[in-house]
Amino acid sequence: MADDATTARDYRETVFLPDTPFPMRGGLPKKEPEILEGWAALSDKGLYGAIRQKRQADGAPLFVFHDGPPYANGPIHIGHALNKTLKDFVVRSRFALGYDVDYVPGWDCHGLPIEWKIEEEFRAKGRRKDEVPAEEFRKRCREYAGGWIEAQKVEFQRLGILGDWWNRYATMDFSSEATIVAEFHKFAASGQLYRGSKPVMWSPVERTALADAEIEYHDHVSPTVWVKFPVKVYDEAHYALSGNPAGDNVFRLPPNDASVVIWTTTPWTIPANRAISFNPKVAYGLYEVEALEENLEFAPWSKPGDRLIVADKLAEDVRKAAKVATWRRVEPIDPTGLICAHPLAQFDSDPVGGFGFDVPLLAGDHVTDDAGTGFVHTAPGHGADDYLVWLKSGYSLDSIPDTVDPDGAYYPHVPLFAGLKVIETEGKKAGKFGPANGAVMDKLIEAGNLLARGRVEHSYPHSWRSKAPILFRNTPQWFIRMDQPLASGKTLRETAIQAIADTAFHPDAGRNRIGSMVESRPDWLVSRQRAWGTPLAMFVDKDSGQPLMDDAVNARILDAIREGGADAWFTRPDAAFLGEAHDPAQYEKVVDILDVWFDSGCTHAFTIEGRADSHWPADLYLEGSDQHRGWFQSSLLEGCGTRGRAPYKAVLTHGFTQDENGEKMSKSKGNTVEPQAVTKESGAEILRLWTAMVDYSEDQRIGKTILATTTDAYRKLRNTTRYLLGALAGFDEAERVTNYDDFPPLEKFILHRLWELDGQVRAAYETYRFSDVTRPLIEFCQGDLSTLFFDIRKDSLYCDKPTELRRRAYRTVLDYVFERLTIWLSPLTSFTMEEAWMTRFPEAGSNSLRVMPETPAQWHNPAEAARWARVETVMSVVTGALEVERREKRIGSALESAPVVHIADPELLAAFDGLDAAEVFRTSAATLVAGEGGAFTTDEVKGVSVDPAQAQGNKCARSWRILPEVGTNPLYPELSLRDAEAVAWWDSQGR
Incomplete structure (x- = not known):
């Protein structure tokens, strides 16, 4: 060292320090829009179009990814961001693996949420829905949906989502509506379609039938009643034939003053009662009241001497409910053949218009002695089991009464209760139970047939959109049969179950979930009584009740809809469709609209089928796990019913996003995370990295703390990238070490790690395990690179002369690391890898145009990996x-x-x-x-x-x-x- 510090040379300029314009701070909210602009300029379809052009020119295999349509009715939320980002991972990773990817984003536009919103708009202007011309109402719905399509498109693109936005699909496009109707006509022509009258889930608030997928269950407190049905007569033939005549010690004939006791949580259905169901396997007995409980705040409705028939196993529960102190079991009872009177018969004894009809006891397997009384009050117009046992017992459809109207009120013809609301549909009480339950209970008390009442909290079906409770209500609807053989000889259910077996599910548990739903689902209810949607565009013969199957008529219908949209069905005269061959007076035009799940289940038919740059079926569908009962299932049934197989080869599902405490997000709770806010504050890249790091197959969490952790992980990835760029400044081919044997042991170890990671990354992308890409790559950057490789070689990088083999080998391997990291991470952290690639190679074209490079087999060196595991042991x-x-x-x-x-x-x-x-x-x-x-x-x-x-x-x-x-x-x-x-x-x- 020189003694005189003033004469010492400053060697800092001779040190080869990393040099790069790539900033340490990402500045993502400002940088990302600039990158998006660059992508948009690459072709008339932006980056997506440019990649497809290159892949097609290279003869790449085609991967078809069909987009499940979000609903066009508001800004995107965090669930949208997760879903579309996962889809973008699929698109970009398949591009990076060398595929040509067909991905057309789409929107679901028909149905209740939009219709509900437009109703609110008109109500705010003092106009009820029924006061607005249908054409005007539908026009406003179309405008509303169209506006949100454009708004959501911008929000999705801001997240960096690639797709053919220029040819997006929408279920409300005229061509889409025509195809949906054509698919519906296929079901009609095959004989799978029928009109039936049966109880369906009905929303009075929304005034329409609902499908299973539109129902969610919430805890609800309902009134409970124990009701006496007086025994009217009994079938003597039954007792004689069964070997139990009067006087027999096993079964005695019940006296006419006995009553069968039922229990229900829906008192409002009592006016619709037509029978009582029992189970022959259940033991029943006749019980006589001896004494009532004393010192009660109210007088019990029971009295000494009452003779009540209940299931033996439930007798004690009934006794307590009725405030009976003591009673005795008189004898066993066989209910077969009993006929009771309706508990309200005394108020209107007319057997036709009143309550004077017989109430038979019907055997049914659905009855148990687990709760209640062992008897089920049976209103065939208000329950699926009630409906089935009624028809199975030989009664006709015509005998099922219509009790409650579409607005949730009793019809005018219902004695005692005409006009009373079961569920309120107007004003502040809309969606609440109305006075019907109370009015029925009051009349039962007046008749002396209410034994007891109480309240119970239980799970009750609600509309998942309006959140209002629903009713089971008998209405004429159109159904697709699940169990009628098709041309193949198999039923739709059997075909769908086979298709499920032939489909790959990620995770595989989805197979059992959708399979169990298909195995147990009833016939597919496809009609809705709404204004905004695709119509069941067909005519029905008034005499036979059968759909008109005329190819010429159907062709005119489809031509009209292609030209003017679904509105044409409602506005053009019947004769324009029927032509000269059919008299309009002979036919009924069906004005119901199709279930929106039928709409979305047809998207494959107008999005991927028949296109030259796509293929059918799709390689993949991806949505939330709730779509096993929604889009996955409706697409499955539609494809199987019209083409004999599912429209997809594989199904991938994700869970739902919760807050940091694992609670459901709700604006009222204030625990939501808005993707727009995250993008504005931190950049879309942070949301993308969060999505890439979570196990999306389960419910995942997000919040400030989690996003801070994600930002920290991003910062480390960015710092690694920045180091690579700086350390590679000026690197050119002349410096590259080309002979593998010339690499020092440490470089050989890193090359081995690249070989190892290449296999892991490819396998993870092939099976959509995106966290299995991020986790090992982040560990590689923080461990093998930063802690080991960079730290050991920084002295060589800074201080060796540029021609030194050790330094050249180090920079060569850094180049290989950069080349691979930027493409491996490109599907996930797309903006940052694009910025890094363009920083180093500004004239090379977008990083996203690249395909993962092949990794030489020579790099596989397990011996070197074992050596460095031992070295690191000593290093510790x-x-x-x-x-x-x-x-x-x-x-x-x-x-x-x-x-x-x-x-x-x-x-x-x-x-x-x-x-x-x-x-x-x-x-x-x-x-x-x-x-x-x-x-x-x-x-x-x-x-x-x-x-x-x-x-x-x-x-x-x-x-x-x-x-x-x-x-x-x-x-x-x-x-x-x-x-x-x-x-x-x-x-x-x-x-």
């Missing part, structure tokens, strides 16, 4: 020893140390063959000694100990290593020999 002990030295202030940095490392394990010692131990430990010098003897040890690693000696010599003014050789070169007395050689090279270049 040396690092621990140096930390103690720093903590005790005996050294300031590792370069002030020259540790003596004792290694008893021959394999650990042999791992250092050919390595510079000082370089590995990042010390100025190091000595390896076979055997034991060092002062510092750790419990984790046996047989390795360290004597942390201090480095001897002078400190190099350039590399800061402390070596005895510093000062031995007279031209550069302040430098080590290596650094002197590097500076001499620097000086020779005239710098």
Whole structure:
């Protein structure tokens, strides 16, 4: 070292420090829109179009990914962001794997939410829906949906989502509506379609039937009633034939003053009662009341001498409910053949228009003695089991009464209760139960047939859109048969179950979920009584009740809809469709609209089928797990019913996004995370990385803390990328090391890791396991690269002369790392990898145009991987020893140390063959000694100990290593020999 510091040279300019314009801070909210602009300029369909053009030119295999349509009715939420980002991962990863990807984003536009919103708009202007012409109403619905399509499109594109936005699909497009009607006609022509009258789930608030997929269950407190149905007569023939005549000790004929007791949570259905169901396998008995409970705040409705028929197993529950102190079991009862009177018969004994009809007891397997009384009050117009047992017992459809109208009120013809609301549909009480339950209970009390009442909290079906409770209500609807053989000889149910078996599910549990739903689902209810949707565009013969199947008529219908949309069906005269061959007076025009799930189930038919640059069926459908009962299932049934198979080869599902506490997000709770806010504050890249890091197959969480953790992970990835760019400044092909044998052991290890990661990344992308891409790559960046490779080689990078093999090998491997990381991560952190690639290669074209490079098999080197596992084991002990030295202030940095490392394990010692131990430990010098003897040890690693000696010599003014050789070169007395050689090279270049 020179004695006079004033004459010492400043060697900082000779150090080859990393240099890059790639900023440490991403500035993503500003940078991302700039990148999006660049992508948009690449072709008439932006980046997506440019990639497809390149893949098609290269003859790439086609991957068809069909988009499940979001609903066009508001800004996107975090669930949308998760869903569309996952889809973008699929699109971009398949592009990166070398596929040509067909992905057309779409929207679901018909149905209740939009119709409901437009109703609100008109109500705010003082106009009821029925006062607005249908054409005007539908026009406003179309405008509303169209506006949100454009708004959501912008929001999705801001997230970096690639797709054919220029040819997006929408279920309300005229061509789409025509195709939906054509698909519906296929079901009609095959005989699978029929009109039936049966109880369906009905929303009075929304005034329409609902499908299973539109129902959710909430806890609800309902009134409960125990009602007496007086025994009217009994079927003597039954007792004679069964060998149980009067006087028999097994069964006695019940006296006419006995009553069958039922229990129900829907008192409002009592006026619709037509029977009582029982189970022949259940034991029943006749019980006579002896005494009532005393000191009650109210008088019980029961009285001594009452004779009640209930299931023996439930008798005690009934006794307590009725406040009966004691009763006696008179005898066993067989309910077969019993006929009761309606409990309200005394108020209107007309057997036709009133309640004077017989109430038979019907055998039904759905009856149990688990709760209630063992008898089920049966209103065939208000329950699926009631409906089935009524028809199975030989009664006709015509005998099922219509009791409740579409608005949730009793029809005018219902005695005692005409006009009363079961569910309110107007005003502040809309969606609440009306006065019907109370009015029926009051009349039962007046009739003396209410035995007891109470309240119970139970799970009750609600509309998932309006959140209002629904009713089961008998209405004429159109259904598609699940169990009628098709042309193949199999039923729709059987065909669908086979299609499920032939489909790949990710995760595989989805197979059982959708399978169990299909196995148990009833016939597909496809009609709705709404204004906004695709119509069941067909005519029905008024005499036969059968749909008109005339190809010429159907062709005119489809032509009209293609030209003017579904509105044409409602506005054009019937004769325009029927032509001269059919008399309009003979036919009924069906004005119901199709279930929106039927709409979306047809999207494959007008989006991917028949296109030259696509194929049918799709390779993949991806949606939330709730779509096993929604879009996945309706698409399955539609495809199987018209084409004999599912329109997809594979189905991928994701869970739902919760807040950081695992609670459902709700604006009222204030625990929502808005993707627009995250994008504005932190950038879309943070949402993309969060999506890439979570296990999307389960419910995932998001919030400020989680996003902060994601931002920290992003920062580390960005720093690694920035280091690579800086360390590779000026790298060119002349510098590249091309002979694998010339690479030092450390570089061979990193190349092995690249080979290993290449297989992991490809396999993870092939099976849509995106977190299995991010996790190992982040670990690789933080461990193998930053902690090991970068740290060991930084001295070589900074201080070796550029022609040195070690430095050239290091930069060559860094180039391979950069080349792979930028494409491996491109599907996930697309903006950042694009920025990095264009920073280094501004004229090379978008990073997203690339395909993952092949990794040479020669790089596979498990022996080198095993060596470095052993080296890192020893390093951990040396690092621990140096930390103690720093903590005790005996050294300031590792370069002030020259540790003596004792290694008893021959394999650990042999791992250092050919390595510079000082370089590995990042010390100025190091000595390896076979055997034991060092002062510092750790419990984790046996047989390795360290004597942390201090480095001897002078400190190099350039590399800061402390070596005895510093000062031995007279031209550069302040430098080590290596650094002197590097500076001499620097000086020779005239710098």
